[in-house]
Amino acid sequence: MQALVKLASALADETRLRIVQDLLEGEATVSDLGARLALAQPRVSTHLKILYDAGLVTVEAIGRQRTYRVDGPRAAQLLAALRALVPAGIEVAPRSKQAGREVQHNTLLRQARTCYGHLAGVAGVRLLDECLKRHWLTPASVGGRIHYELTPEGARALTRRGVDIDDVRNAHGLFAYGCPDWTERRPHLAGALGTAMFRALQTAGVVRRTSTARAVRLLHSLPDWFNAAGAEELRRVRQHRIRRAA
Secondary structure, three states: OHHHHHHHHHHOOHHHHHHHHHHOOOOEEHHHHHHHHOOOHHHHHHHHHHHHHOOOEEEEEEOOEEEEEEOHHHHHHHHHHHHHOOOOOOOOOOOOHHHHHHHHHOOHHHHOEEEOOEEEHHHHHHHHHHHHHOOOEEEEEEOOEEEEEEOHHHHHHHHHOOOOHHHHHOOOOOOOEEEEOOOOOOEEEEHHHHHHHHHHHHHOOOEEEOOOOOEEEEOOOHHHHHHOOOHHHHHHHHHHHHHHHO
16 A cells, blocks of 8 residues: 555656656656756756656666666556546646657657557547548547547458457457647547557558657558558559559
């Protein structure tokens, strides 16, 4: 019980929640976090000590520099559980200064990135929007928050596109929910289904990870993947586009 109290206390602060959210985008030093969150470094260090004592962050010392990181899946699950308790329509957190810069410069990280297993950024938001538009997913209120249910049509369509629906249903954790996007301030698809769809996009050659932390490159358009009924048809769509461009 004492460990639970310490964990709850560590998360009962807006700045510490922001730090955990920011570290989900990649490891950082105290100076990095101070610049991103517009906070004095001593204040950041104090909050990191509390998060460290609660087991939420780890630190690696290289010379005099200390780099902090979070256990991504565990931290993401904790934040998802907290968001599930927030009444619908209430903003969880405003866009950070770093996120604002990514939007202003329309960077690769803004366009497409991973958010611990699922697709985020502009591409991630479009992925969810298209699933809803095609009625592959339908919103369902769970505890006052919007989660998503897979329709029979959606299950058939995603199976044809390489998503193992049975494996997704048997996975631990939430099935499908909207994760507030770091740059777009709209939800992208998270949960076991979001992770499985990202894997399917990788297998189909639509997305590829880059050397930049969490950034993803779109090799082919998402509409091509949605409109194709399978891998062979997706290949034909690509060839057709290449011939038209030649």
